[in-house]
Amino acid sequence: MAISLSNKGVVYGTFGFVxxxxxxxxTAQRIKSSGVIDAAISQNGKVVVIDVERALDILRVSNKKWGRK
Structure with a gap:
């Protein structure tokens, strides 16, 4: 499985986000499934592309805690 961070600022898949x-x-799956970073995710079938800068900006603004409930 390849983890790549291209020069465009995107990662492919949940493992790239990890x-x-x-x-x-x-934790990465929980964040993705919650819908908080939906604006930074584009998905076509099984291919998930995450815009890193946008996702990190959204998470900085978000006040939600990602611990156990």
Missing amino acids: FVLGGSVS
């Missing part, structure tokens, strides 16, 4: 966040796979 690489950027420096967290766990489950």
Whole structure:
């Protein structure tokens, strides 16, 4: 599985997002599934492309805590 951060500022897949966040796979999946960063995600079938700069800006503004409930 390839993790790539291209010079366009996008990553491919949830594992690419994990690489950027420096967290766990489950945390990245939880953030993606919550819908908070939907504006930064484009998905066609199984291919997920995440705009890193936009996603990180959204997460900086978001006050939601990502811990267990």
